[in-house]
Amino acid sequence: MQFIFRRFFRYQYEEKLDPKQTYIYCANHTSNLDIMIFCIMGHGKFHFMGKDELLNNPVLGIFFKTIDISVNRDSKISAFKAFKKAGENLEKGMSLIIFPEGKIDDHYPPKLGEFKNGPFRLAIDKNIPLVPVSIVNVWKINWDDGAKYGSKPGICDIYVHKPIKTLTLVDVDSDILKEKVYSLIDSKLI
Numbered sequence: 001m002q003f004i005f006r007r008f009f010r011y012q013y014e015e016k017l018d019p020k021q022t023y024i025y026c027a028n029h030t031s032n033l034d035i036m037i038f039c040i041m042g043h044g045k046f047h048f049m050g051k052d053e054l055l056n057n058p059v060l061g062i063f064f065k066t067i068d069i070s071v072n073r074d075s076k077i078s079a080f081k082a083f084k085k086a087g088e089n090l091e092k093g094m095s096l097i098i099f100p101e102g103k104i105d106d107h108y109p110p111k112l113g114e115f116k117n118g119p120f121r122l123a124i125d126k127n128i129p130l131v132p133v134s135i136v137n138v139w140k141i142n143w144d145d146g147a148k149y150g151s152k153p154g155i156c157d158i159y160v161h162k163p164i165k166t167l168t169l170v171d172v173d174s175d176i177l178k179e180k181v182y183s184l185i186d187s188k189l190i
Helices: 033-041 052-056 060-067 076-091 118-126 171-187
Strands: 007-013 024-027 046-051 069-071 095-098 130-135 154-160
Touching (some): 024 033, 024 118, 024 171, 033 046, 069 076, 076 095, 076 118, 118 130
Parallel strands (some): 007 154, 024 095, 024 130
Antiparallel strands (some): 130 154
């Protein structure tokens, strides 16, 4: 598929990931290609958490309804239910892929937005290692859905940071964890 679209994904890992380990992957979000990046990268069973508007997409909606968790970004009840479901899936050994900014930023070129708290609290609560992922330059190839600034062939660079263990962390550490992940992801963005 990469050849057809003349887009290639180049992954750089700080540390080899254990294919048998359940993880929470946290990444910046600048393109619809971000989902494909994780589908290629993902090992074992995994699911995405994403905005409920994806359910209305004629293509993505089919897949999203079956394996992923939708969340209404404006509803605290929806967010609570979504993270409860994500926690259940993590306990079943399904890794979670989430974009903690909660959306693709309207600013071009994109800037890393403020992170939501959910994935960090969930990682601590479930003692799941968290993997920060910097999606470095994909926005230059296909920002958002490509409609506004176009789309072009190229190499998409993805930097996968080493997992952060959460076993010794407690709830009050979630803000520190969030800041650490934010700094790591931001350190590789250009």
